Amino acid sequence: MDNRVSVFRKEHFNAAHRLNNPAWDEEKNKEVFGKCNLPHFHGHNYDLIVKVTGVPDPQTGYVIDMKILSDIIKENVLDKFDHRNLNLDTIEFKNLNPTAENIAIVIYGLIRPLIAGKYDLQVRLYETPRNFVEYPAS
Helix, strand or coil, X not given: CCCCEEEEEEEEEEEEECCCCCCXXXXXXXXXXXXXXXXXXXXXXXXXXXXXXXXXXXXXXXXXXXXXXXXXXXXXXXXXXXXXXXXXXXXXXXXXXXXXXXXXXXXXXXXXXHCCCCCEXXXXXXXXXXCEEEECCC
């Protein structure tokens, strides 16, 4: 019997960004990215859901201690990105277009090494209440 359980931690952060491909001219960037290409940036209230899946520990009953998961997210994601301009204030997006897709991939990369390999990890990032991405894709 597979006793795998998924646990979820939801967090929130605010960040500004500008979607822009430096290899394209201004017209092409406006055509592709629209309002998301405004030269003075724009912001989002992101909701982040981190999913960890594994077998509960027989001693604690936990898949993962949620306080530890919360601390990992705070120290490695929220402290880096909350109330920041992703294009200007972060190393992660210095040369990477901060789309929701890329933000989710980066967040996964920041926390995956800190979660034991025996657990599956997935990041869901809501850019708006109706638009969200998941990485890795299910």
